[in-house]
Amino acid sequence: MEDESAPERASVGPIRACVHDTVTAYFQHLDGQASHDLHRMVIEQAEAPLLEVVMRECAGNQTRAAAALGINRGTLRKKLRQYGLED
Template sequence: MNERDLLSSELSSRLAGTLADPAASAPPQPLREAVESAMRRYFEHLDGSQATDLYAMVMAEVEAPLLACVLEHTDGNQTRAADVLGLNRGTLRKKLKIYGLIEGDAP
């Protein structure tokens, strides 16, 4: 498993624990703790290998689903999504294109 797959898998499993499950006996894990836990496990699994481009990898793993969820929440209304995220609408559109969440050429 390469670094990106390892990080993606670890973040996914940790972030899944942040979602409230009414049937679960334990309270959901706060997002910050989930990310910290995922990063610690990621470093443990490197087995001495050097991590590179970690910031970009983490941001890509978190930002794409964040944008997708907010866009879904706003029924695809990019102006409302930009407001929810605290972004300029142009910045949001650029990010949506980068992650392939809307049609158009990535910048």
């Protein structure tokens, strides 16, 4: 295991557990029916609120938000448009 700081470990665990629990519940609700495009659905459901919160925490500064997300500013702008989150 990599040597991570305590805040990083604390923030990763709950998110992973939340996704795990949500996907487990999703399959239980399917009641045997096939699922389709699960990866896309999970990414979209997680990415939009992630972008909203990061943009709020960065006071709308796209350069800071992109740095916090580890993506370039152009990618951030594209994703903000994709989810209808542009100013």
